Amino acid sequence: MKRDNNHLQHNPSSSLCGGSSAGKAKLWEEEAAQQDCGMDELLAVLGYKVKTSDMAEVAQKLEQLEEVMCIAQDDGISHLASETVHFNPSDLSTWLESMLSEFNPPSSFDPFGAAGTTAGVMGTLDDPFVGGPAESSTLTTLDIENNNRKHQKRGPHILDEASCSDYDLKAIPGKAIYSQDTQTQPQTHDSSSSSTHNNNVKSEKRLKSTSGSHSGIFSPPPPAAVSSGIPTDSVRPVVLVDSQENGIRLVHALMACAEAVQQNNLNLAEALVKQIGFLAISQAGAMRKVATYFAEALARRIYRLYTQNPLDHSLSDVLHMHFYEACPYLKFAHFTANQAILEAFEGKKRVHVIDFSMNQGMQWPALMQALALRAGGPPAFRLTGIGPPSHDNSDHLQEVGWKLAQLAEKIHVEFEYRGFVANSLADLDASMLDLRPSEVEAVAVNSVFELHKLLAWPGAIDKVFSVVKQMKPEIVTIVEQEANHNGLVFLDRFTEALHYYSTLFDSLEGSVSCQDKVMSEVYLGKQICNVVACEGADRVERHESLTQWRNRFGSAGFSPVHLGSNAFKQASMLLALFNGGEGYGVEENNGCLMLGWHNRPLITTSAWKPAIETTATSTITN
């Protein structure tokens, strides 16, 4: 909505780009080129990107579509609504074009083309691997062979056809991911597996940090280095869920304390932190817990208890799993990323997923099952899981690999796995990954809540972008927190984080399981502590907004791959499993999907692909 350039007239019929004469027109051209070139400003404010010069053409498409729809009547129209996958409605011209081509397929029929329809039969999920708990009864399963239809449980606000598109991933409840009879894995393994399905679990490679430990080489960067060159988002979304007297006083006290810290008035800050403790006790619900975590983090900052003891792996795994169960964020992340990966792997015979956020591998069973049910049979599926080292000698990445191998065997998917331990993603080099030619094997790179950590070390993100491009991926799926917790000013970061986590904690209040909820709060509390109490290389929770990530990916030579209405719909339906979906909402944003609570977006899934370049190298800023 910024109207900085007042000299650009609000005249819809004037063309801003390609002005006829030099001089002033040239100046406008340059300025316009920097913002969206020649976009109709009035429509842009309303969320539609239409070039002024294209307006007449867009109008024509609208007319054509109206005519065609009139002739097609109800059946034709309903196909457009229920079968067609829509992408990026902001780009009106392309959206209309894709609908028009539904009615008039182009002569050279390209099933994977711009029309945006999902091609290929993905099949549906049958349930032998999905175990017992009550949650599974809320799913619609459509078994193609046996016509075995279970009824979908409908929340009050779901008003939709019972059958989902056959081509999409289905939601799977978390607990049931691993089949009930998973055995503990033998410790020894070698690459010459005797399994007829050639399931191959390579021994774990421990990655030596080639540039030494990060605390040695990468001294805490001056603040400017980390975020310079990347424009920060200036939108501050806030939702107030607690208007009670105590809530406001608590927020006041927290803000005052943060301000005191910022001004290095530590005596005042100390006094305020204690006050917050008292106020928090009298507060109820989410606000009390959030305040407590923020107060603790402030205290750590005041008393300079900067470094957090890194969590024991088994504990962090446990927290992660509880967070997975308590609320839909991780499931949404996995689900939407998998949908994009599935579509990118269309028609590929051998596929390789490189997961930067392996953890317990919860994302992969669903994808593997969907691949297993693909028409024409599953591809050979290779998974490279990357994770941080564990503090005991347990080979947790290996264990995860074994579980997945067992699943793969059950569902008859050729499976290969390799685990990589790395302190940082920046330690990776493409040569370590045994990449095969892209004609032979399609690659997907996946990162859920990991990428932002790289922003703690200068050059790290750029290194990773560069390595990812060397992988020649079909798709790069990224899920990140939708917030700017990486601003230069401590007070701003604090404020943003306070709102973000307040909203997140509020959404947890509806969790069914008390234990899940409490553990999730601890999980999030660790993040809060990091954002507020840490600095330099220790501060790894450097969340940035979609706008900022878009700029980073764009500058690094990636172009967006859009997520469509099918993913949107399925993700929305997934939400119904959580408290009837009340309060949660999915939003589409220029091809990305956001999950939010009470209209406040909290996490964003985006997908990327290396841009087609004319030159081999791209200039990377920062």
Place this chain on the structure above:
Amino acid sequence: MARSNEVNLNECKMVVPLNTWVLISNFKLAYNLLRRPDGTFNRHLAEFLDRKVPANANPVDGVFSFDVLIDRGTSLLSRIYRPATAEEPQPNVAELEKPVTAEVVPVIIFFHGGSFAHSSANSAIYDTLCRRLVGLCKAVVLSVNYRRAPENRYPCAYDDGWTALKWVNSRPWLQSQKDSKVHIYLAGDSSGGNIVHHVALRAMESGTHVLGNILLNPMFGGQERTESEQRLDGKYFVTLRDRDWYWRAYLPEGEDRDHHACNPFGPNGRSLEGIKFPKSLVVVAGLDLIQDWQLAYVEGLKKADQEVKLLYMEQATIGFYLLPNNNHFHTVMDEISKFVGSDC
């Protein structure tokens, strides 16, 4: 249904700027996809297609916004828009609900349109409109994210409106300095205009004072087919068929369009005689096919001796107030400003 589409589309294009035509035609097209013949609604696709914007506590063009959860039980959210002040150019988060300082501050409770089924408080078109109202009227605007049809039929939208009104009325920070009361106006377009009327009724019944009603192209109807409906059916973006669909989606099942929600001064309506109803500003677009009902509404108010001003914009179509690129827009904005300002 064999209409001459070319003629209609050309006529249509001549009365609105091209980008307005594109905007409204796009809505029309999208909405056609969403309404199913069996009366159900493709909510997922609707939410996917709707262009939304987040609230923004950083002022833009002098206005900042934030969302509040008014009622947890129904997840009733509203978006509040406030003018940024010179003293507080970037409001601290703890100060979002800081008391208003002026002698008289109008508080406009806004109900977005969408024929009871479409749009939300955070739809870009309505976020933009509400922001304009702040500057125009020097007001605080509260846009209600009411529950929509067909999932939530009558009287849900009115209930939510009433809940919002009570909430606003009970906020100390919204009280004008002059009399320590909240100066409330109700405003809305299309279905929002309809909601304005019915919420005002409830307000009057319970003694809550509303200073004025602003109805922009309000959505009313009835069983009868009026002259304007027949003459303008399908000519300017809207068809009788779609109007009927939305009423069937909102009204209780089995009810017809003479239900008082749809036809407040019809056979099942109630007279407002003797009731202290707020003064009304009713804007009617001359190319809106339901104008006969809107004009009948104005008549109904007049007959009951209620204060009402009619703004009949002859060459205006639906949605003219969404873009500031036409004279109707500016005329109406001026009138709204005067209407709200006249109590200062």
